[in-house]
Amino acid sequence: MSTNLQSVSSGASVEPKPAPAVAGRAFTIAHVPFESPTFDVMGNSSRHEIKIHEHGFIALVDAMPRLVPQGQTADSAVVQAARVSYGQGTKKVNEDRGLIRYLLRHRHTTPFEMLEFKFHVAMPIFVARQWIRHRTANVNEYSARYSIVPDRFYKPTIDEVRKQSASNRQGGEERFAADAAAAPDEARTAEEFLRYLDDAEAMYGRYQKLTEAGVSREMARIALPVSVYTEWYWKCDLHNILRFLSLRMDSHAQEEIRIYADAMHALLQPIVPLTMEAFEDYEMGSVRLTRLELAALRSRSDTLATDNKREQAEWAAKRARIYL
Numbered sequence: 503m504s505t506n507l508q509s510v511s512s513g514a515s516v517e518p519k520p521a522p523a524v525a526g527r528a529f530t531i532a533h534v535p536f537e538s539p540t541f542d543v544m545g546n547s548s549r550h551e552i553k554i555h556e557h558g559f560i561a562l563v564d565a566m567p568r569l570v571p572q573g574q575t576a577d578s579a580v581v582q583a584a585r586v587s588y589g590q591g592t593k594k595v596n597e598d599r600g601l602i603r604y605l606l607r608h609r610h611t612t613p614f615e616m617l618e619f620k621f622h623v624a625m626p627i628f629v630a631r632q633w634i635r636h637r638t639a640n641v642n643e644y645s646a647r648y649s650i651v652p653d654r655f656y657k658p659t660i661d662e663v664r665k666q667s668a669s670n671r672q673g674g675e676e677r678f679a680a681d682a683a684a685a686p687d688e689a690r691t692a693e694e695f696l697r698y699l700d701d702a703e704a705m706y707g708r709y710q711k712l713t714e715a716g717v718s719r720e721m722a723r724i725a726l727p728v729s730v731y732t733e734w735y736w737k738c739d740l741h742n743i744l745r746f747l748s749l750r751m752d753s754h755a756q757e758e759i760r761i762y763a764d765a766m767h768a769l770l771q772p773i774v775p776l777t778m779e780a781f782e783d784y785e786m787g788s789v790r791l792t793r794l795e796l797a798a799l800r801s802r803s804d805t806l807a808t809d810n811k812r813e814q815a816e817w818a819a820k821r822a823r824i825y826l
């Protein structure tokens with residue numbers, strides 16, 4: 503039996519080429535050219551890279567779609583997917599913008615899943631542990647069983663050492679005062695924290711010696727601290743990338759992963775500008791209100807009909823965003 507793939511394509515056809523038979527079936531493959539000139543959304547680069555701290559980076563290394571019609575952006579793949587149901591291709595850019603904004607506003611997610619982006623990332627293991635929780639990505643990580651862990655550790659500067667937040671048990675916001683004259687106790691504590699990191703880093707020398715002495719890499723690594731760097735390739739569709747960004751660019755995310763999320767956003771913004779604009783307008787810049795909050799808003803009340811202190815605090819934070 504012969505299957506002609508030309509029939510499912512809408513582009514200009516070329517002579518079908520015979521393909522090797524599969525399970526006794528002979529296929530012909532039509533190589534259909536683009537209808538108009540295209541360009542590479544990565545500008546023929548092998549990677550778009552942003553350095554993070556001393557040893558880290560996030561690099562966009564591939565994109566789907568990689569080639570798009572000239573004058574458009576990779577956003578066109580969102581539009582193409584959304585319009586497939588009534589067989590229309592991409593229309594004018596302003597109509598595409600309206601459609602993308604509608605889709606994002608109304609949480610029509612699958613058109614955004616049609617785009618995929620692959621990143622090469624180097625980050626400390628404590629950042630990777632948070633990142634890996636985003637299960638919808640595909641990941642290939644550097645193997646410390648197979649290879650020697652490179653001598654790279656994350657160490658903040660003294661001005662970046664954060665205090666435990668009093669209000670948020672998961673957070674640290676305020677910095678220690680690094681000025682020893684103004685706040686000697688605080689400066690001492692911040693310095694001691696950095697010495698503690700140095701001590702942990704010093705384990706690397708022993709790791710190296712023990713691997714050289716024949717201890718397996720898979721065992722030698724187990725005493726290395728989570729400030730050591732790992733690397734991976736991370737591929738994800740745009741819908742789930744937006745979810746990752748909304749969780750990890752948020753002020754509640756740990757600063758050390760937030761900087762990677764911000765950089766990821768910066769890498770994608772020029773490639774899918776219409777999607778990112780809609781994401782800013784309808785996700786990052788929006789405030790989600792609960793039924794209790796709406797009721798408080800309607801009655802112009804500062805307090806919620808609940809004695810849950812956390813909910814009250816969240817309402818205060820939302821009010822500050824709305825009214826400032």
Ligand SMILES: Cc1cc2nc3c(=O)[nH]c(=O)nc-3n(C[C@H](O)[C@H](O)[C@H](O)COP(=O)(O)OP(=O)(O)OC[C@H]3O[C@@H](n4cnc5c(N)ncnc54)[C@H](O)[C@@H]3O)c2cc1C
Pocket residue numbers: 635636637638639672742745749750754755756
């Ligand atoms: C500020 C912050 C603090 C956090 N604190 C903690 C913590 O203290 N402890 C902790 O363990 N985690 C913590 N997390 C991790 C968090 O609970 C999520 O695991 C993580 O953010 C990944 O989110 P996700 O599940 O939406 O992402 P993904 O895994 O990428 O999933 C995206 C969406 O796909 C769907 N999905 C994916 N896999 C499945 C599945 N197997 N079955 C059904 N649906 C699926 C779900 O709808 C999901 O929302 C924290 C996250 C943040 C941002």
